[in-house]
Amino acid sequence: MTDAMNVDSLYQEIILDHYKRPHGAGLREPFEAEVHHVNPSCGDEITLRVHLDGNTVSDVSYAAQGCSISQASTSVLNDLIVGKNVEEGMAILDEFNTLMHGKGKIEPDEEILEDGIAFAGVAQFPGRIKCALLGWMAWKDAVSQALVTTSSTTGDPK
């Protein structure tokens, strides 16, 4: 138990690096959908925009207030998702989500999650799983809305 609950397994160096220098932070244009998500238990907030170029996620921009875990997780999301198509992005989300709910028993796939594997330790701290998923859930919501927007405007980006 002591090892599993070691706080260093939560605050991996990679996580602290992303927290201090988040990738892709800031809100940018153009975008097809913008969402605002909160973590009601702590008040952490994120505003996240998705820009689709056809079926490709060409930008994920965001402004967030939150803890190191939620900030770093959104930074990693930006690394992993931008440039992928929507289906690939959703598959990465599934992989990350599965890791988060794996109670620390799942070996993460570095091929898919890259820096995201650093979050494996978060799964052992049930109180922090929502932090790690805040940006991801916002992205899922935003991309779903963006797909509706782009399909109704025949894919013509703003």
Place this chain on the structure above:
Amino acid sequence: MTIVEGTQTYDVARIREDFPILGRRLAGDFPLVYLDSANTSQKPVQVIDAIDDHYRQHNANVARAMHQLGAEASAAFELGRDKVAAFIGAPSRDEVVFAKNASEALNLVARTLGDSGRIGQDHEIVITEMEHHSNIVPWQQLSQRTGATLRWFGVTDEGRLDLDDIDTLITEQTAVVSVAWVSNMLGTINPLDAIIAKAHSVGALVVVDASQAVPQLPVDVAALGADFVAFTGHKMVGPTGIGVLWGRYDLLAELPPFLGGGEMIETVTMAQSTYAPPPARFEAGTPPIAQSVGLGAAVDYLSAIGMDNVAAHEQAITAYALGALQEIDGLTIVGPKEAVDRGGAISFTLGDIHPHDVSQLLDSRGVAVRAGHHCAKPAHQRFGVQSTTRASFYLYTTTEEIDGLVEALHHTKKYFGG
């Protein structure tokens, strides 16, 4: 033995022996430093044993079971009410209504005041910016149901209620004023006398959220002069699942029921019902029986120590903590910084380290605090912060634990490169 300055006869070490959980060691073999008592207090063996004994020896439903155990359980349940009534100086035991928590007690008042027709669209409801969500949301809902206007006292930079505009806030239009006695976030003890006097001078009712007050201050509701006082058992060394609404009997007798169900009726036909007098009118269904037994044991425990002594210890430990915390570079206390008219909850920020991360690091050292908005988002917004870390103390808190908190905060700063 730890003797806190100013409370020579107060033996914290002796008191701690009554709380088995305080002897726990956590991951990494760190001893538990429990600084989250404003969230929920720990329980002494006297309370645990009373609940245990009730379930082992006396368990039955109350009021309706005619057998011997039913009589014992009913007597035990009602004895809890007697003890609570005496503890808060209630003129009558029938003024003590049991709810499931303070939130339900406050909702009970807001709902039934609305249903009684006392609140209309020309009326105003006055609360404060430092309330817990449970003393904000029910009044927002009441104003939506009735068309009444919701108004509130602001908070000064120091974290005190801004009473400058009391005469424009509490007016002939005011139907009800609901205010926290002690803020769960800022720690402020509010000047209820002035607010109650003003409210009563315009004919408004006063509801007091005493969730953080009854655990740590001597309370005499008759002397206080409010119309309703709500608090909860689990913050005063009692069990979860029981809250208390004290109300002036004439007002309770005037209010319609809250929830409908068993035991709150006089008689029922298929077409209509008539209702029992208070407090039964507001206690539909099987009540919190073992919880009443436990709460009775809790007030016995607090009374044996003496609430004056509990309050003095709280004051001393809070003063010690305020001093120690303010010596940490980058730590900012949100709320009064001196132990004057102040309860034992201290919320703070630590540089730009997020409170989640602070509390996680403290937890890794066995120090349990709360991080987040503490169900007081408007109070956080007032101070331009999204969340804070909160350390809160109680009758078993020691100066060594405060020292442990300070040490763990230094460790946290170092960990995040502060």
